[in-house]
Amino acid sequence: MARKAVILAGGQCKWGVREAHLVDLFQEAAKACLDDIPTLKPKDIDGLIVATSYAGRCSFQVNTAPVIAERCGLKPTSICTRCDTLCAGGSTGIILAKGLVEAGAADIVMVAGGEKLYTPQKWEVFYSELASVDHVWEGAQGLGLPPPFFALTAQEHMMHYGTKKEHLAAVSVANYNYAADNPVAQMQKRLTLEEAMNAPVVVPPLTLYDCCPITDGAAACIITTDEIARKFTDRPLVYIRGTAQVCLNSVSANFPGEHLADWKHTRIAAQIAYERAKVTPNDIKVAQTHDCFSISEVIEVEELGFCKKGEGGEFCYSKQIEIGGKVPINTDGGLLAVGHPFGATGIRQAIEIMKQLQGRARHQVKDADIGLTHNLSGANAEHTILIYGREPVK
Amino acid sequence: MAVLGIPILDGLYPVTMDMWPVQAKEFNRIWPFYENLKQGRFTTTKCKDCGHVAYPPRVICPACYSENLEWIDLPTKGKVIVFSEEVKGVPLGFESPLIHAVIDLGVEPVRRLLSRIVNCPAGALKRGDEVQLSVFKVPDMPMEKGKAGTVMVERVFFAFEPVKK
Numbered sequence: 001m002a003r004k005a006v007i008l009a010g011g012q013c014k015w016g017v018r019e020a021h022l023v024d025l026f027q028e029a030a031k032a033c034l035d036d037i038p039t040l041k042p043k044d045i046d047g048l049i050v051a052t053s054y055a056g057r058c059s060f061q062v063n064t065a066p067v068i069a070e071r072c073g074l075k076p077t078s079i080c081t082r083c084d085t086l087c088a089g090g091s092t093g094i095i096l097a098k099g100l101v102e103a104g105a106a107d108i109v110m111v112a113g114g115e116k117l118y119t120p121q122k123w124e125v126f127y128s129e130l131a132s133v134d135h136v137w138e139g140a141q142g143l144g145l146p147p148p149f150f151a152l153t154a155q156e157h158m159m160h161y162g163t164k165k166e167h168l169a170a171v172s173v174a175n176y177n178y179a180a181d182n183p184v185a186q187m188q189k190r191l192t193l194e195e196a197m198n199a200p201v202v203v204p205p206l207t208l209y210d211c212c213p214i215t216d217g218a219a220a221c222i223i224t225t226d227e228i229a230r231k232f233t234d235r236p237l238v239y240i241r242g243t244a245q246v247c248l249n250s251v252s253a254n255f256p257g258e259h260l261a262d263w264k265h266t267r268i269a270a271q272i273a274y275e276r277a278k279v280t281p282n283d284i285k286v287a288q289t290h291d292c293f294s295i296s297e298v299i300e301v302e303e304l305g306f307c308k309k310g311e312g313g314e315f316c317y318s319k320q321i322e323i324g325g326k327v328p329i330n331t332d333g334g335l336l337a338v339g340h341p342f343g344a345t346g347i348r349q350a351i352e353i354m355k356q357l358q359g360r361a362r363h364q365v366k367d368a369d370i371g372l373t374h375n376l377s378g379a380n381a382e383h384t385i386l387i388y389g390r391e392p393v394k
Numbered sequence: 395m396a397v398l399g400i401p402i403l404d405g406l407y408p409v410t411m412d413m414w415p416v417q418a419k420e421f422n423r424i425w426p427f428y429e430n431l432k433q434g435r436f437t438t439t440k441c442k443d444c445g446h447v448a449y450p451p452r453v454i455c456p457a458c459y460s461e462n463l464e465w466i467d468l469p470t471k472g473k474v475i476v477f478s479e480e481v482k483g484v485p486l487g488f489e490s491p492l493i494h495a496v497i498d499l500g501v502e503p504v505r506r507l508l509s510r511i512v513n514c515p516a517g518a519l520k521r522g523d524e525v526q527l528s529v530f531k532v533p534d535m536p537m538e539k540g541k542a543g544t545v546m547v548e549r550v551f552f553a554f555e556p557v558k559k
Contacts, residue, residue: 126485127413136415137450140551141510142488149508151478152496159476203480252496252508253449259506260476260496 001227004392005098005240008108008222008229009037010351015217015339016186022052022059022116022218023071029112029218029344030072039232040108040222042072047079047106049097051089051113051343055082057128059116068112078106086132087290088245088375088384089113090219090346095243095386097223107228113343114218125214133379134250146292147211149252149260149379151203154295157261158205160310163298165205167313169196171294172209172336174322178363179333186215186339210294215339219347221354226392238357239392241370242277244269247382255380261295266303266376269383273372274305277387278394281305284387285368286356287327288349290375291334297321300374301329304385323363331356331363346384349373353388407536413487414532418547420539424451426465431550436470436527439463449503470527471557472499477511477519491516497525497554510553519556528555 011032013025020028034040050065061067065082069075079100085092090113100106117125129144143149157163176191191209199208226237246269248256256264274280281304289304291297298312306327307315315321321329332338332352335345353371355361361368369391375384397403409416419425427450430437440447441455442462449468454461477495484492493511511519512528530553534546 123486126483127411127487130413130485138508140414141494141508141553142485142492143494143508144485147483148478148480148492148494151480152476152494152508155476155478201481202483203478251450253504253506255506 003102003104003225003227005101005223006226006229006237007094007240007350007354007388008224008233009033009040010219010221010347010354011036012184012219012344012348012351013217014184015215015341017118018116018216020116020216022055022061022114023067025114025116025216025218026068026112027071029114029220030110033110033220033222037222037232042074045074045108045110045222046077047097047100047109048074048076049079049093049109049111050082051084051093051111051346052082052115053084053086053089053342054115054117054128057131058119074110079109085377085382085384087292087340087342087377088346088382089343090348090350091373091375091384091386092245092346094221094223094240094346094350095245098240098243101223101225108222108224110220110222111347112218112220113345113347115341115343116216117214117341118216137251138379143379146379147203147206150293150295151206153260153299153380154205154293156259157295157299160259160261161313163313165197166193167298167317168205168210168294169193170317171291171297171321172196174316175291175330175334175336176209178331179337181362182333182338185333185337186213187333187337206293209336212292212335212340215341217339217341217344219344219351221347221350236358236390238354239389240386241279241389241393242273242275242387243385244272244276245382245384246272250378250381252379260380261299263299263303263380263383266300266383269385270304273385273387277389279370279387279389283370284327284372285370286331286353286365287329287372287374288334288352289329291330291336292340292376294336296376297329297334301327304372304374323365328363328365331361331365346373346375350386357388357390412535414549414551416535417549418535418537420537423453427451428550430465431529431552434470434527434529436468436552437465438468440466447503468504469499469501472497472507472525472554474519474521474523474525475506476521479516481516493519495519495525495554511555512553513555524557525554526557528553
């Protein structure tokens with residue numbers, strides 16, 4: 001019988017401004033992950049994929065995987081490597097682990113992602129961000145932290161589709177309120193539409209709650225086959241049904257859409273992932289999309305097919321992203337409120353979808369059987385989608 | 395110049411902390427882009443075999459993988475499609491207001507070029523405004539060069555600025 005990849009367990013450490021070193025955060029995440037599956041021991045894990053982008057820059061550490069393996073008591077024999085796709089690193093690790101376990105090249109793989117972004121002097125955090133975009137062509141144009149880029153994106157969405165500031169604010173309100181009772185979230189407070197509408201300006205039209213914070217944190221999950229998983233757990237199995245990762249440009253001049261609010265690469269990634277998973281947008285009961293900015297989620301619900309192009313603002317404003325809506329999104333708080341330590345984010349999303357599909361999420365979507373995670377990376381240069389289900393693809 | 399906390403780096407140049415591109419021909423095969431910039435020219439590479447024009451410039455044609463490329467001029471004037479203004483929280487090395495615009499230079503592949511807009515006060519720019527190439531000096535890069543010791547490599551970079559009416 002063909003080997004089918006599942007996500008067996010996962011956990012994340014407390015995210016935020018952390019008084020800890022990068023390797024401390026990875027140890028906390030590895031423990032949180034194995035605390036989720038007490039029958040699994042470190043010696044059972046034969047592979048490790050580490051997702052981190054800023055280890056080289058902020059912690060002066062490349063070749064991160066052996067460091068993390070040793071500190072976490074792992075002795076990998078099938079794979080021990082690192083991947084870097086910035087905001088999608090964790091999702092990339094899961095895609096790679098799926099391929100390895102289904103091919104029989106690995107059996108039980110830990111995918112661990114994390115970043116330590118805050119350095120002893122704050123200027124360095126912002127300065128180092130000039131590496132997050134195409135460094136020569138756009139970093140040197142002063143594009144580092146992405147608010148200016150997503151402000152342009154929001155303006156073009158407003159120009160072409162009549163989206164309003166209230167629509168953006170509704171995303172922030174939904175995601176903050178999902179995170180208000182999430183003990184590992186960076187932001188744990190309820191937010192009102194009025195507060196979101198009157199927040200300090202970052203780059204117009206984006207204000208404070210439209211932007212995800214800078215976050216230290218780590219997360220880890222276990223990818224294995226269904227047959228192996230059954231030896232360790234009685235929980236419902238959560239299969240990785242289909243995946244896609246699409247990159248059509250790096251520099252903004254080569255952006256594939258008609259304008260910055262037209263995300264052709266997301267549509268292509270979604271189409272491929274849906275085909276591979278043998279599902280349609282209507283089958284998705286819960287999703288974790290890449291809400292690095294409120295405007296991102298507005299565009300993602302369109303490009304993922306949850307509503308028509310141009311209607312994302314109204315979709316979010318009319319509470320379709322909340323529990324009871326058409327597709328509850330970012331039900332643990334998303335990037336906006338849980339935070340965004342780049343390499344860890346895709347793993348955080350996978351863990352929330354796993355819990356939703358197993359019926360043990362904090363904000364549980366009733367009868368969730370198919371879930372989706374989505375990341376964009378860099379200055380909207382790459383899109384990564386994974387679709388999970390209670391049943392394997394037949 | 396002392397580097398606080400890291401005395402071993404006193405007087406040294408760490409390229410990994412440099413916000414501007416390395417432009418010396420010893421380290422970069424597209425160095426003619428920067429030489430052309432110094433003359434006020436905004437250029438890129440065109441494939442002499444298949445005719446594909448790529449931006450940014452490359453050392454191979456991304457369409458046919460030929461190495462038979464030539465430098466061509468791109469327009470230096472364009473129009474603002476959309477822009478953003480960052481007044482607070484501008485990153486180290488840049489001045490407030492930090493303005494970014496998507497500009498249309500009128501020809502592929504630069505119909506939607508993202509650029510910084512300089513020499514423009516906050517609140518002055520409008521959609522549709524005409525902008526032109528602005529080339530400016532950035533700090534010289536110290537480079538070890540055999541028996542000549544450390545030489546200073548002159549560098550420039552570019553942005554766009556409003557055309558004075």
